[in-house]
Amino acid sequence: MDLLEYQGKQLLADAGVPTPAGDHANTVDDAVAVADRIGYPVAIKAQVQVGGRGKAGGIKVAGNSEEAREHASGILGMDIKGHTVLRLWIEPAAEIAAEFYASFTGMVSAEGGVEIEEVAAANPDAIARVHIDPMLGFHPYHATNLVYRGGIPAEHRRGVSEVLTQMFAAFESLDAELLEVNPLIVTTSGDVVALDAKVTLDENAEFRQELERFREIFATDPQERAAKEKGLNYIKLQGQVGVIGNGAGLVMSTLDVVAQAGGKAANFLDVGGGASAEFIANSLEVVSSDPQVKSILVNIFGGITRGEEVANGIVAALDEVDIPQPIVVRLDGTNAAEGRQILGDNPKPNLHSATTMLEAAAEAVRLAQGA
Amino acid sequence: MAIYVDANTKVVVSGLTGKEGRFHALRNRAYGTQVVAGVTPGKGGQDVEGIPVFDTIAEAVKETGANTSLVFVPPRFATDACYEAADANVDLIVCITEGIPVHDEAPLYSYLRYRDVPMIGPNCPGVLTPGVANVGIMPTEIATPGRVGLVSRSGTLTYQVVHELTQKGIGQSTCVGIGGDPFIGQFHIDVARRFNDDPDTDAIVMIGEIGGDEEERCAAFIAAHVDKPVFGYVAGFEAPPGKKMGHAGAIISGSKGTAQAKAEALEEAGVAVGRNPSEVAELAAARM
Numbered sequence: 268m269d270l271l272e273y274q275g276k277q278l279l280a281d282a283g284v285p286t287p288a289g290d291h292a293n294t295v296d297d298a299v300a301v302a303d304r305i306g307y308p309v310a311i312k313a314q315v316q317v318g319g320r321g322k323a324g325g326i327k328v329a330g331n332s333e334e335a336r337e338h339a340s341g342i343l344g345m346d347i348k349g350h351t352v353l354r355l356w357i358e359p360a361a362e363i364a365a366e367f368y369a370s371f372t373g374m375v376s377a378e379g380g381v382e383i384e385e386v387a388a389a390n391p392d393a394i395a396r397v398h399i400d401p402m403l404g405f406h407p408y409h410a411t412n413l414v415y416r417g418g419i420p421a422e423h424r425r426g427v428s429e430v431l432t433q434m435f436a437a438f439e440s441l442d443a444e445l446l447e448v449n450p451l452i453v454t455t456s457g458d459v460v461a462l463d464a465k466v467t468l469d470e471n472a473e474f475r476q477e478l479e480r481f482r483e484i485f486a487t488d489p490q491e492r493a494a495k496e497k498g499l500n501y502i503k504l505q506g507q508v509g510v511i512g513n514g515a516g517l518v519m520s521t522l523d524v525v526a527q528a529g530g531k532a533a534n535f536l537d538v539g540g541g542a543s544a545e546f547i548a549n550s551l552e553v554v555s556s557d558p559q560v561k562s563i564l565v566n567i568f569g570g571i572t573r574g575e576e577v578a579n580g581i582v583a584a585l586d587e588v589d590i591p592q593p594i595v596v597r598l599d600g601t602n603a604a605e606g607r608q609i610l611g612d613n614p615k616p617n618l619h620s621a622t623t624m625l626e627a628a629a630e631a632v633r634l635a636q637g638a
Numbered sequence: 639m640a641i642y643v644d645a646n647t648k649v650v651v652s653g654l655t656g657k658e659g660r661f662h663a664l665r666n667r668a669y670g671t672q673v674v675a676g677v678t679p680g681k682g683g684q685d686v687e688g689i690p691v692f693d694t695i696a697e698a699v700k701e702t703g704a705n706t707s708l709v710f711v712p713p714r715f716a717t718d719a720c721y722e723a724a725d726a727n728v729d730l731i732v733c734i735t736e737g738i739p740v741h742d743e744a745p746l747y748s749y750l751r752y753r754d755v756p757m758i759g760p761n762c763p764g765v766l767t768p769g770v771a772n773v774g775i776m777p778t779e780i781a782t783p784g785r786v787g788l789v790s791r792s793g794t795l796t797y798q799v800v801h802e803l804t805q806k807g808i809g810q811s812t813c814v815g816i817g818g819d820p821f822i823g824q825f826h827i828d829v830a831r832r833f834n835d836d837p838d839t840d841a842i843v844m845i846g847e848i849g850g851d852e853e854e855r856c857a858a859f860i861a862a863h864v865d866k867p868v869f870g871y872v873a874g875f876e877a878p879p880g881k882k883m884g885h886a887g888a889i890i891s892g893s894k895g896t897a898q899a900k901a902e903a904l905e906e907a908g909v910a911v912g913r914n915p916s917e918v919a920e921l922a923a924a925r926m
Contacts (some may be wrong), residue, residue, distance in 0.1 A: 317880070400748055401741070401744035401745040401747075401748050402745045402748045402749060402752075439741060442739055442740070442741050444740055469739050469740050469741065471713060471737045471738060471739045471740070472739035472740075472741065474713075474714050475714075475739075500884055502878070502881050502883070504876070504878065512794075513794055514792055514793050514794025514795065514884070515792060515818055515847070515883055515884025515885040515888055516790065516791065516792020516793070516794060516795030516796075516818070516845070516847050516873050516884075516885070517792065517794035517795045517797075517798060517873075518883075518884060519792075519847060519848070519873040519874040519876075519877055519883050519884070519888070520795055520798070520871075520873040520874075520914065520915060522874075522875075522876035522877070523873060523874070523875045523876050523897075523913070523914060524914050525876075526875065526876050527913060527914060531876075532876060535877075535881075535883060535884070537883075537884040539884075540736075540793070568794045568797045568798050568801070569777065570763060570775060570776065570777050570793055570794060570797055571775060599780075599797075599798075599801060600777050600780065600794075600797055600801075601777050623916070624798065624914075624915065624916070625914065625916055
């Protein structure tokens with residue numbers, strides 16, 4: 268689960284990491300009110316779950332109310348790499364003396380505030396990495412190695428070491444998959460402050476973490492929203508062939524095969540293991556509701572998933588929901604024969620079956636292009 | 639012979655009395671696997687269709703001579719079962735459980751490496767040596783005994799390739815599903831090493847997917863150490879960056895972990911890479 272910057276910063280602050288005090292706003296008026304309350308200059312920052320906001324113009328400094336209004340209205344609604352900005356974070360503009368990058372699993376660099384991959388490519392020596400054995404945890408020598416090898420100036424080594432230790436404690440206690448601060452700054456008054464936070468939490472740890480509070484549905488795409496509400500593992504793509512399959516590897520492979528057949532997949536949808544008929548019907552409904560989808564490819568290789576459940580789901584979906592697109596079904600594995608029998612006994616004008624994955628992909632692409 | 643699982647494998651199932659554990663353990667036994675014990679604390683002394691249940695793995699090992707642990711317990715208890723199995727001195731752990739927190743998997747990985755106990759999974763379909771033993775959830779009817787070893791992170795993609803190999807008359811020595819999580823006990827490289835040393839394996843089919851750098855590291859290992867023919871396939875050419883494609887480990891981070899880079903690394907190592915599951919099966923069939 269990718270958190271927004273301000274959510275990550277609040278968790279870091281709870282762990283003792285110094286972060287700027289600020290507030291969030293969903294409208295221009297609220298943003299200006301927050302900025303007025305904080306006092307100028309302020310930084311107005313787009314809250315989206317994607318990197319590269321600064322370069323995209325999603326972070327601006329305002330010196331007064333007029334500028335705050337101008338920047339807030341410019342940033343709200345802006346598209347950053349496919350993410351629409353629906354929320355802003357406003358905080359006091361920092362007086363930066365030095366910037367670094369810090370991330371667990373651990374990296375520290377003397378070039379903060381830029382995309383770390385570019386640094387890694389252009390100047391690999393600027394990045395210090397240490398391997399932390401999870402049985403051992405983060406020890407002082409790890410911090411020492413990072414600050415010396417990462418080129419942190421002598422006067423900031425103690426402060427940065429302390430923050431790295433706090434960050435690792437937060438990384439573990441929050442069940443974070445990623446905890447990245449870019450930039451980690453030293454202010455002109457010498458304080459070490461996390462000016463940004465990119466935190467990804469592990470949803471598998473939900474039984475011991477409070478994740479519900481972060482579970483706002485930010486998806487503006489109607490299919491992604493519907494899929495999240497129904498608990499489907501769905502990712503929107505750009506093509507015309509809707510794809511439903513079981514197992515991450517097989518679905519990824521299906522996207523590739525559709526492309527090789529001359530088409531493009533409209534989505535990734537993995538129904539996982541042991542999908543019920545209802546789950547299959549929900550999946551078909553969500554994929555079918557996408558106006559860019561011209562045909563649907565269902566590719567199932569049963570292990571735990573059983574062929575007759577898939578077939579029953581398809582028949583139920585076609586009975587209950589109006590699915591205008593042609594559907595190509597390929598069933599193999601556990602109880603595939605029973606599944607094919609059920610589909611054969613319930614003929615529908617838009618239901619096609621194929622015996623192999625390649626044939627199914629070719630047929631789905633042909634139908635999408637003929638539509 | 640074969641790798642990990644053979645005629646001498648004796649399985650103790652953690653979670654045998656649960657729905658999934660019972661279903662698959664009985665299927666494994668029906669296939670001919672020696673499923674000798676189950677473990678559920680508090681249910682020691684019971685049995686599941688003749689398979690005795692013990693309170694601890696240590697007791698099960700002592701009483702039955704079990705040497706392989708198969709774990710079906712829910713995610714929050716699964717790593718505990720794996721530590722218990724390692725401390726009971728089994729030779730192999732196969733952990734099917736999906737959904738274990740990363741911060742539980744990481745120290746387990748570390749511990750098992752120190753103890754030198756191989757683990758397949760977590761979040762995997764298990765290990766199938768066709769005609770001999772099945773430890774896990776793979777459908778057995780698609781496989782046939784033979785001399786091609788197969789390793790994959792993905793369950794259903796394994797089934798797809800095994801199915802295509804079988805249809806082309808190519809049997810398998812062992813099929814290993816190593817799991818889709820970032821921290822797994824055995825990586826492609828560990829399995830490739832065993833296949834290379836296995837006298838009953840003539841060729842290796844390796845199926846990768848986006849995310850991490852495992853396939854690249856395995857490619858370097860193949861170039862340096864593997865003398866048997868290797869056939870490869872990588873899924874996820876169409877995957878967009880920054881999106882987790884179903885598996886926790888399947889994510890392109892920035893420019894890292896793309897299918898293209900992995901396929902190229904394998905090709906440079908002399909691996910014949912197919913563009914889809916059918917093509918990799920054809921490449922293998924043409925050579926065998």
